[in-house]
Amino acid sequence: MDKQFNTRSMIFTLYGDYIRHYGDVIWIGSLIKLLKEFGHNEQSVRTAISRMSKQGWVQSEKRGNKSYYSLTDQGRARIDEASKRIYKSESPSWDGMWRILVYTIPEDQRHLRDELRKELVWSGFGLLSNSCWITPNPLDEQVHRLIDKYDISSYVSFFHASYEGMSDPKSLVEKCWDLDEVNQKYSEFIKEYSEKYYIDKNKIEKGEISDGACFMKCAALVHEYRKFLFVDPDLPAELLPDQWLGDSAAALFSDYHKLLDGPAIRFFESVFE
Template sequence: MNTRSLIFTIYGDYIRHYGNQIWIGSLIRLLKEFGHNAQATRAAISRMSKQGWIQSKKKGNKSYYSLTDRGVKRIEEAAKRIYKIKPEKWDGKWRILIYTIPEEKRNLRDELRKELIWSGFGTISNSCWLSPNPLEKQVYDLIDKYDIQPYVDFFISEYNGPHTSAQLVEKCWNIEEINKKYEEFISIYSQKYIIDKHKVQKGEISDAECFVERTQLVHEYRKFLFIDPGLPEDLLPKEWMGNHAASLFSDYYKILAKPANRFFEEVFKDGNELSDKTDTYDVYDHPFIIQ
């Protein structure tokens, strides 16, 4: 796993729920479990800081790092999608964003595309993006963030044919390919779940191993945020594997949660303040979406 991406996973799944701050020494120790050395960890932290995802603070001779407001916001946005067990109902409306960003602002256009894909928009034609989800706030936030008011138009509308809404979905997203990715996830992790569940129940797996397995599980599952638009139930095929994958992820995560948290806390408390009010064993709403 990429060091930078792994750090984001650990921030989302653990650190944010322990005060959103960690001593660099503890972070280096955690990443050692995945084969990442101190030099790689420090280099990744430096890049993330320059990109505005994390911020540093000195306490004596120790350096501590926490997510910035930007990082926290992105994690909260992802939480609404990644931990849904079932899709939501559709209001029958389509959100349509059209832009004409000039060629000299190509980099800006590329960044906007990445953000729209992450949010779950699909393209029906060049520079015309659609979503059936209520993403008004995300759209206006993007318009303000990139200062693109002169170049965009945003509509909320109904689709009146001549095709069906299901056919419209097929034009914008490769649902069959997404379903295959879910099938692959289920094929791999259903077997691992059975094995690790047995090991946890028999006490045959260490807390450190549970920490690694849970982090890897989250790391893999969160990748669906970049390919699955999170369509409402009304627009999904009958044989939709996303629901099965979500249930499997939930069950597997819960099996590993307590021992994984014990290991994290043991490492975290060396150089960090562990709040008595933190009830992490029941925490189950953390997203991790930066690649």
């Protein structure tokens, strides 16, 4: 498996798809063994998990001379939010309201501004104008979590508002997000993965593919599809362009995931400790 899968985000994928369904905790040895399948060596796994621990996503505990890692509350909230979006069946419905977040973070805390910007993009906010972010989705809980995490309540104002013009909501969407580019990425995903899906379906039906290979393919599929969380703002159907491919990509992902899931779980359980 090529190294396009960076170790840290591969660990997130494994937590989201497997570890959280098995008591949420894994021995570092099992994690090293699983990631070895993807060409990651022991050192890169230890470095990545230690970074994730410093960033507050996971916590470690010693049992005898073994180290085990579990998600923190912050890590669990992130994984739950990601899973909800990855495994959703259709676009959310819209209440017609917009959420607006405005901040004024001092210049000497620029790193904080950069972190916040990344988090807002990940949650699906779009930049309307300097330091003014909007979303049609009810992300109040995520916003409050962010404000607590970065301790920035004194710098932030958060509104629920209706849009009174001067153009229609779809023009507002065009200002904040480049959905044509996202659609192009969905088109590429569909082309590449529908081909892989039919080849693997055929192989699985003939019994020509091992559990380990299915595990690798399944994790690679989730890993690739997860990238859309960083670019697709998950807008309600009313605000999407006419030829939107997000739903077709989601259906393909869901079918392919179901196809690989059984054997992938068998392989995971054989390694998991």
